[in-house]
Amino acid sequence: MTTAEANKNLVQPAGGIPAPGDKSNSTIISSSPYHGLWALTNRELKKWYKNPVILLLSLIQPVLWLGLFGKAMNFGAIFTDGAFSIPGLNIPKEIINQLGTMLMLNVFGTTDYFSFLAVGMLSFIVLFTAMFSGMSIVWDRRLGTLNKVMSTPVARGSIVMSKILSSVIRSLVQASIILVLAVLLGMNISNITAIGVLGTFASLALLSFGFSAIFLMLALRSTNQNTQMAVVNLLNLPLLFGSNALFPASFMPEWLQAFVKINPISYATDIGRQMLLGAGGMGTLAFDFAYLTAFAAAFSIVGIMLSWRLLSK
Amino acid sequence: MFNLTNVVMEMNGEMDANGGRRTIMQIRDLKKVFNGTVVAVDGVTFDVYEGEIFGFLGPNGAGKTTTISMLTTLLRPTSGTATVCGFDILKEPNEVRKRIGVVPQEYTADEDLTGYENIMFCADLYGIPRRISRERADELLRLVELEAAKDRKVETYSGGMRRRLELACGLINHPRVLFLDEPTLGLDVQTRAAVWQYIRKLKEEYGMTLFLTTHYLEEADALCDRIAIIDHGKIVKIGSPKELKDSLGGDVIELGVQESDDDLTPLISSVQHVKEVKRVSPSEYRIKSELGEVTAPMVIDALRSKGYRVNKISLTRPTLDQVYLELTGKSIREENGDRTQAMRQRMIMRRARR
Ligand SMILES: Nc1ncnc2c1ncn2[C@@H]1O[C@H](COP(=O)(O)OP(=O)(O)OP(=O)(O)O)[C@@H](O)[C@H]1O
Numbered sequence: 134m135t136t137a138e139a140n141k142n143l144v145q146p147a148g149g150i151p152a153p154g155d156k157s158n159s160t161i162i163s164s165s166p167y168h169g170l171w172a173l174t175n176r177e178l179k180k181w182y183k184n185p186v187i188l189l190l191s192l193i194q195p196v197l198w199l200g201l202f203g204k205a206m207n208f209g210a211i212f213t214d215g216a217f218s219i220p221g222l223n224i225p226k227e228i229i230n231q232l233g234t235m236l237m238l239n240v241f242g243t244t245d246y247f248s249f250l251a252v253g254m255l256s257f258i259v260l261f262t263a264m265f266s267g268m269s270i271v272w273d274r275r276l277g278t279l280n281k282v283m284s285t286p287v288a289r290g291s292i293v294m295s296k297i298l299s300s301v302i303r304s305l306v307q308a309s310i311i312l313v314l315a316v317l318l319g320m321n322i323s324n325i326t327a328i329g330v331l332g333t334f335a336s337l338a339l340l341s342f343g344f345s346a347i348f349l350m351l352a353l354r355s356t357n358q359n360t361q362m363a364v365v366n367l368l369n370l371p372l373l374f375g376s377n378a379l380f381p382a383s384f385m386p387e388w389l390q391a392f393v394k395i396n397p398i399s400y401a402t403d404i405g406r407q408m409l410l411g412a413g414g415m416g417t418l419a420f421d422f423a424y425l426t427a428f429a430a431a432f433s434i435v436g437i438m439l440s441w442r443l444l445s446k
Numbered sequence: 447m448f449n450l451t452n453v454v455m456e457m458n459g460e461m462d463a464n465g466g467r468r469t470i471m472q473i474r475d476l477k478k479v480f481n482g483t484v485v486a487v488d489g490v491t492f493d494v495y496e497g498e499i500f501g502f503l504g505p506n507g508a509g510k511t512t513t514i515s516m517l518t519t520l521l522r523p524t525s526g527t528a529t530v531c532g533f534d535i536l537k538e539p540n541e542v543r544k545r546i547g548v549v550p551q552e553y554t555a556d557e558d559l560t561g562y563e564n565i566m567f568c569a570d571l572y573g574i575p576r577r578i579s580r581e582r583a584d585e586l587l588r589l590v591e592l593e594a595a596k597d598r599k600v601e602t603y604s605g606g607m608r609r610r611l612e613l614a615c616g617l618i619n620h621p622r623v624l625f626l627d628e629p630t631l632g633l634d635v636q637t638r639a640a641v642w643q644y645i646r647k648l649k650e651e652y653g654m655t656l657f658l659t660t661h662y663l664e665e666a667d668a669l670c671d672r673i674a675i676i677d678h679g680k681i682v683k684i685g686s687p688k689e690l691k692d693s694l695g696g697d698v699i700e701l702g703v704q705e706s707d708d709d710l711t712p713l714i715s716s717v718q719h720v721k722e723v724k725r726v727s728p729s730e731y732r733i734k735s736e737l738g739e740v741t742a743p744m745v746i747d748a749l750r751s752k753g754y755r756v757n758k759i760s761l762t763r764p765t766l767d768q769v770y771l772e773l774t775g776k777s778i779r780e781e782n783g784d785r786t787q788a789m790r791q792r793m794i795m796r797r798a799r800r
């Protein structure tokens with residue numbers, strides 16, 4: 134529709150009501166299938182950044198984990214700098230330190246556990262943000278906002294996509310904050326490069342895409358936020374502990390290792406450790422990225438397809 | 447796609463059959479069954495004409511909201527069809543959505559955003575370019591007198607303000623049909639009157655068709671061009687308020703005479719306009735007639751000329767209430783209290799949940 138037509142329309146809104154069925158609609162409506170996607174995403178983000186309390190609260194947990202686990206269980210310090218000595222044996226300090234370092238490198242792929250965990254926390258915050266992305270659609274349904282949105286010509290897929298996108302954006306912002314905090318708290322930055330940071334965030338974005346889509350799908354038909362909460366609580370810790378985010382998989386029992394191998398969190402964390410810390414990984418970067426991309430694509434597509442079916446009743 | 451019925455009528459020169467108007471919505475045997483057992487809407491068939499205010503009236507659970515949900519493409523009908531603005535709600539739902547506005551029963555505005563942000567959000571959902579939507583938003587906010595409050599968060603709005611905001615949102619795409627589900631529920635008398643004034647003003651401004659449900663009969667009576675009374679998912683009566691009232695058999699004259707053994711029924715029946723006479727007690731008669739205000743004096747004269755004295759008379763105009771009562775077996779007044787209360791409760795619960 135041209136600007137002139139649009140203007141005419143504006144001045145004369147009721148002007149010449151077209152006959153029923155007349156396809157030349159009097160209202161000005163964009164034909165792009167993506168219109169509204171940004172509006173919907175922006176609405177979610179606005180609610181988030183206008184309420185810094187929520188942002189702060191969501192950061193507390195990973196920061197606590199970093200502080201408590203990362204600093205208290207500093208395995209590196211346990212094995213080095215004389216914290217570890219065997220009475221009666223007079224082993225030179227340098228040798229103990231070297232042994233400790235080797236041990237750390239073997240187990241964690243890096244020399245300090247804090248850095249190891251910090252990267253894990255980036256995946257942690259992504260997972261937790263994604264888990265709650267489903268909650269907002271339950272709310273929207275309860276409050277009738279979803280119905281209102283669905284009575285407009287917005288594509289059904291945009292509704293789900295906007296929730297995924299806003300969750301991805303939130304996750305990345307939160308992960309950046311966690312990364313900065315971790316560096317301030319003493320994360321090893323000797324191997325950090327711009328490409329490493331970009332690659333890490335790309336992997337986190339993929340992780341967030343996939344998980345947000347999964348949790349949104351679980352919420353598509355739900356009208357009860359308690360059910361949704363229960364699902365979230367049921368899944369969060371197994372997903373986290375069944376990955377290499379907190380501890381290396383090599384010491385886990387066989388069956389758990391198998392789960393770690395399919396858990397996408399492991400791949401995002403693996404990418405982070407390789408690209409940020411220069412640590413040795415469980416797979417090649419290319420395979421890690423391929424796995425995450427497939428994960429994100431598969432679930433986003435299924436999510437959008439389900440939204441066509443499940444959003445309408 | 448065009449409307450065959452209308453074309454035929456035009457050719458026959460019978461346009462006046464529906465007031466010379468085009469049909470904008472055709473609903474044919476529309477049915478919705480929930481969970482295989484709950485029949486919410488049980489095969490309704492009716493037309494809505496362009497430019498009219500069409501009212502849907504019925505007790506709780508009659509299926510009003512369900513009907514609106516189907517017409518606004520939110521719910522899939524179990525069977526039956528409907529076209530809105532010439533588009534099939536099942537085959538071309540997006541074309542329907544572009545042309546309608548919806549003001550739902552609940553307040554759906556986002557409480558965390560300001561009034562202005564809410565209305566712009568709606569505009570974006572329709573893909574209206576910013577340049578145009580800004581002007582429209584300003585214009586609509588002025589119309590519903592929310593200009594001063596537009597930058598406040600909606601959580602600080604009163605019920606009336608929220609309703610007006612919903613109205614503005616529903617109009618942002620200049621819809622050809624505006625659906626209003628109980629637009630004045632839970633509002634006080636003054637706010638209700640104000641909301642109606644806006645609705646009428648907006649309708650004049652944009653020349654829309656309005657489809658609304660309401661529980662306030664006076665409103666339906668005063669505002670609607672036509673009313674459908676729906677009960678248990680079925681339309682029990684449809685017509686203009688006057689037609690509905692006339693269907694009750696006109697005005698009711700209640701007459702008291704000096705007690706006598708004579709049955710005055712034949713005498714009263716002979717008076718012009720009188721349609722039905724019933725002897726309620728030896729001294730009381732109930733007369734149904736057209737033009738009650740003219741008939742009543744004539745009845746008195748007729749009786750006096752035969753030597754009977756009338757000592758009591760009352761004239762009752764039929765109200766939509768009576769129609770409603772007769773058709774649904776429920777008085778709407780009993781319900782209103784409950785409903786308003788239920789609505790309040792819902793609002794309170796909603797706040798508490800936040
Ligand atoms: N999602 C649903 N699942 C099952 N039953 C439903 C659903 N929605 C509505 N119903 C039932 O359908 C019937 C009609 O409901 P509807 O909401 O259309 O009534 P209504 O006329 O709008 O009533 P009210 O005046 O209370 O708003 C009711 O019996 C209701 O319980």
Ligand SMILES: [Mg+2]
Pocket residue numbers: 510511512551627
């Ligand atoms: Mg209803």
